[in-house]
Amino acid sequence: MTFETIQVDHDEGVTTVTLNRPPFNLATPELVEELMTAFDQLEARAETRAVVLRGAGERAFCAGADIGHEKGPAGEGRGLRDAGRALVDRIETYPKPVIAAIRGWCIGGGTGIAWPCDIRIASDTAKFRAGDVYLGIIPSWSVGMVRLVHYLGRNRTLDLLLLGEDISADRALELGIVSRVVPDADFEAEVDRVSKRLASGAPLPIQAIKEAVRAQCREGVDRAALLEEAWASRIFASKDAKEGMSAFLEKRTPTFTGE
Known part of the structure; x- marks a missing residue:
């Protein structure tokens, strides 16, 4: 456009x-x-x-x-x-x-x-x-x-x-x-x-942090806590989490895909 x-x-x-x-x-x-x-x-x-x-x-x-x-x-x-x-x-x-x-x-x-x-x-x-x-x-x-x-x-x-x-x-x-x-x-x-x-950061954690910080201001701590757990369940099982931890142990730069 x-x-x-x-x-x-x-x-x-x-x-x-x-x-x-x-x-x-x-x-x-x-x-x-x-x-x-x-x-x-x-x-x-x-x-x-x-x-x-x-x-x-x-x-x-x-x-x-x-x-x-x-x-x-x-x-x-x-x-x-x-x-x-x-x-x-x-x-x-x-x-x-x-x-x-x-x-x-x-x-x-x-x-x-x-x-x-x-x-x-x-x-x-x-x-x-x-x-x-x-x-x-x-x-x-x-x-x-x-x-x-x-x-x-x-x-x-x-x-x-x-x-x-x-x-x-x-x-x-x-x-x-x-x-x-x-x-x-x-x-x-x-x-x-x-x-x-x-x-260079992992896309899903960035999105999760932005959403939870906004919730703290607009909806309160309880809502942010619910979001934290919902996102944690998704992110810790993601490909990017595995890639990030592997890269850390292997002393290399991670390649995140948003998955």
């Missing part, structure tokens, strides 16, 4: 999906729809073991919604809200690891795309802002109002959303918004290293 607002590139087990509306890669309903389509295609693509999300250029990962595509303020349109919520849920429940590679500005809807990703790597040029209240609106993609307190805790969430100030990459690391910060000169190499490491 040919995309208009995103670009998809494959490198062995890693697929990079680029928000391709430079310089600010603003979110539109079309962009979100194309991201959803790409996720569907990549889930079915066995060769893809990890997905990297990034923005084109160096100025922004995504600087929010494109107001020009809405009749009112960014995020006011119900269609974009629904699409954004669906995308957040898709990222969070995606069976493969999703890495956000963040350079430059990450604002509003951009945070809604980046923060739910499993691993969030930031260049030291990255800056974040969740300043919706200073536009007279609220975050409406079910991240700030729904998930963020589970990511960061009550106090940090209120500081971030009520003050709406610019957050540096180092401050984002302190808050837990990003997983790591690297100098911009080392950014590409670190994204490549982390994504290839994730792509």
